[in-house]
Amino acid sequence: MRPRRTAPEAPPKSAVVVDKVSKSYGVGDARAKALDDISFEVSPGELVMITGPSGSGKSSILSLMGGLQRPDSGRIHIAGTNLFGLTRTQAARLRRRAIGFVFQDHNLIDILTAAENVALPLELDGVRPRAARAAALETLDAVGLKDAADRWVMELPAGYQQRVAIARAIVGEKYVVLADEPTGALDQAAGLETMKLLRLQADAGSAVIVVTHEPETLPWGDRVIELSDGKIVSDATVAARSAEALLKLETGAINLDAPLGGAE
Template sequence: MKLRRSRTAPQAVGSDVRRPVLQLIRVNRTHGAGATEVVSLCDADLTVKAGEFVAIMGPSGSGKSTLLNLAGGLDVATAGEVLVEGADLGGMSVSERAVLRRRSIGYVFQDFNLLPALTAVENVSFPLELDGWSLRRAHAAARAVLDEVGVADLADRRPEDMSGGQAQRVAIARALVGARRLLLADEPTGALDSAAGTGILHVLRERADRGASVVMVTHEARFAAWADRTVFLRDGRVVDSTRPSDPADLLVGLAQ
């Protein structure tokens, strides 16, 4: 897969490129109550600055997807604060969080979440159109980012006519389009072969280098090694954070 650099992708916003973009402060998320209570996150703290690429690792059920859902405003914390560029997501209405996601947060879902009735270019441009972009401008931006992730030829194809790997790259393009200052990716390479996965990591790394904050859940040490640091979760708690020089160091952290 040959990837191309987008000429329309956003540059870092503001003069202080190391400001916090995402902050989780003693965040708890529980479901149910009493005997049925399940703790998904417990006193989780995390700060991600502009231009930083953070990988999240941990065993199944450790709270990785819950953390991303809270960071993206898809869920709200039971206790604690989740701040995106200083704005408290817990104090926003559902519609206000939706506007913030459209304008500032790109989210790559594990199950892609593409709209089946829309083509690839329509799926990618849809958030921009909701935010008031003209159809022509939104489609141009969508085609540019589809080209960036290597699937420009799928622009007029619907999800049912794509392979899993193709659909995943379209979903990644949708997360990248527009002025996304925070990119959240839940296993973005899960449906991709090794070469395509490496290509997507190149794109995410480049976005971080240009000022976006990237948080990626992954179970693969070789992909986490692209990040500036790796945060480990276990039983809903942040148990370690490391800046490894070798993927083997990540396996040690994961085993702790």
């Protein structure tokens, strides 16, 4: 993988700063506030879980941190850069180089192979195809999919597709990884494998932020932020992990060779 280009020479203490952010949707009487003056920070190497009921603002804050939408008020800094103080071109470059996205439905390109999907963001950023493929193969190897590199992603089971999506998100050593319900469409085994990979990415130094509604995934995080009606109702450090999660975290128990299922 390429040396990290995205972090400044002296990285800020916080990889992500969300400061007094509000966001509403709709117009007139139908206007509804999705986020209401929320603030938090995420440090490099930290895995933060964001949870809450449907409509609490989880996906909205993830979209804002990824620069996919603009807040009505407040600011968001990624690696010390004001995300919304940039031109469109500058913001797109920052997203490509600093932020990795993992989606519930993978958002892979079916007509490309696993390696081509992972290499694509590098090529879009100007990396030569040969170097991009080399980085893609290295990253796929890191998530246990080296032997599937040249298979069409449409032929892979859901668990494998999510691994490809994670590889695409982390190739080039992203500073921030944003994951929206990454285990929502997977069976239990594939979901555990996915959370393990995200945990390892945080341990490698990325700030990883996961939106989830599944309580069993929360112990993998360092912190859990709970939203309700667009407000933060709790922001707590994970003091104790479940016995199962501790065992997997401490022993590194992860089967990267077993076929994974999951919802198709």
